[in-house]
Amino acid sequence: xxxxxxGLSKAFDGNQVLRGxxxxxxxxxxxxxxxxxxxxxxxxxxxxxxxxxPDAGRILVDGQDIVALSEDDLMxxxxxxxxxxxxxxxLQSLTVGQNVxxxxxxxxxxxxxxxxxxxxxKLKAVGLDxxxxxxxxxxxxxxxxxxxxxxxxxxEADCLLFDxxxxxxxxxxxxxxxxxxxxxxxxxxxxxxxxxxDLASIxxxxxxxHMLYEGKVIxxxxxxxxxxxxxxxxxxxxxxxxxxxxxx
Ligand SMILES: Nc1ncnc2c1ncn2[C@@H]1O[C@H](COP(=O)(O)OP(=O)(O)OP(=O)(O)O)[C@@H](O)[C@H]1O
Ligand SMILES: [Mg+2]
Numbered sequence: 001x002x003x004x005x006x007g008l009s010k011a012f013d014g015n016q017v018l019r020g021x022x023x024x025x026x027x028x029x030x031x032x033x034x035x036x037x038x039x040x041x042x043x044x045x046x047x048x049x050x051x052x053x054p055d056a057g058r059i060l061v062d063g064q065d066i067v068a069l070s071e072d073d074l075m076x077x078x079x080x081x082x083x084x085x086x087x088x089x090x091l092q093s094l095t096v097g098q099n100v101x102x103x104x105x106x107x108x109x110x111x112x113x114x115x116x117x118x119x120x121x122k123l124k125a126v127g128l129d130x131x132x133x134x135x136x137x138x139x140x141x142x143x144x145x146x147x148x149x150x151x152x153x154x155x156e157a158d159c160l161l162f163d164x165x166x167x168x169x170x171x172x173x174x175x176x177x178x179x180x181x182x183x184x185x186x187x188x189x190x191x192x193x194x195x196x197x198d199l200a201s202i203x204x205x206x207x208x209x210h211m212l213y214e215g216k217v218i219x220x221x222x223x224x225x226x227x228x229x230x231x232x233x234x235x236x237x238x239x240x241x242x243x244x245x246x247x248x
Contacts, residue, residue, distance in 0.1 A: 001062055001080060001158040001191045002027050003048070008057035010043060017043050019215035021057070025159075025208075030185045030192045032202050034237065035212035041195045042086075044212070045161050048193075049081050050074045061159075079107075082152030082190070086164045088144040090136040090151075096123070097132030100151045122150040125187070126180050142173035146180055153184065160184065162194040166201050178204045199238070202226075211237070 008021040017040040101115040126146040166174035185192040209226040211219040
């Protein structure tokens with residue numbers, strides 16, 4: 001999927017969060033969005049999947065503006081996205097296999113045997129082979145994230161959105177999640193957007209970095225360009241995160 005965001009603005013009760021965001025994501029590209037807490041990264045992702053409506057601006061999915069679409073038409077577009085929320089969002093009363101298969105069964109009406117096969121394949125893709133019958137509560141934080149990624153993969157999405165996939169995980173587990181994200185991007189060719197604070201993640205996976213600052217995009221470029229930037233706000237971001245990582 002090709003994705004383009006033009007002049008996106010959004011305020012909540014006088015709190016101007018997005019102030020004309022322009023972003024472009026090429027087909028199959030793995031991009032990272034960074035920025036301080038509260039700058040509107042999650043709000044931006046929610047606009048992309050149509051969960052929020054902007055005050056102004058356009059969101060072009062393969063050239064089609066989705067902002068004006070009816071709820072019905074939006075449903076069809078939403079199927080093309082896989083969103084992995086920060087909380088992982090697994091249903092605690094269902095097994096891992098049932099969680100991964102829920103979209104196939106509930107939305108696509110596939111039969112048990114076919115669902116089983118797809119679930120097995122997707123769990124394998126994220127390194128959770130044979131965990132179908134386990135309950136989410138018995139998984140580690142990183143394994144839960146991976147199960148959520150497996151579920152997103154069942155939608156055959158051509159755009160995957162990750163909101164802080166490695167937050168709260170120790171560096172070793174975080175690195176395995178990065179590896180899964182990279183592998184999934186490579187094998188599915190889905191346009192992939194990752195919101196993260198994690199410097200190690202940025203440099204491990206990003207083909208492109210975008211930085212949001214006070215509701216605007218102040219940087220778009222490669223990781224090398226990001227690291228070499230003279231912009232004071234970027235330097236501060238890199239220095240602060242470096243300090244946080246060294247103190248872990
Ligand atoms: N539904 C909402 N109603 C009102 N205000 C909201 C809503 N959602 C987000 N906001 C506000 O928008 C701002 C940006 O929130 P957002 O969740 O996008 O931040 P973020 O960049 O994702 O931060 P973090 O890194 O902490 O996750 C915040 O000030 C938040 O209070
Ligand atoms: Mg957020």
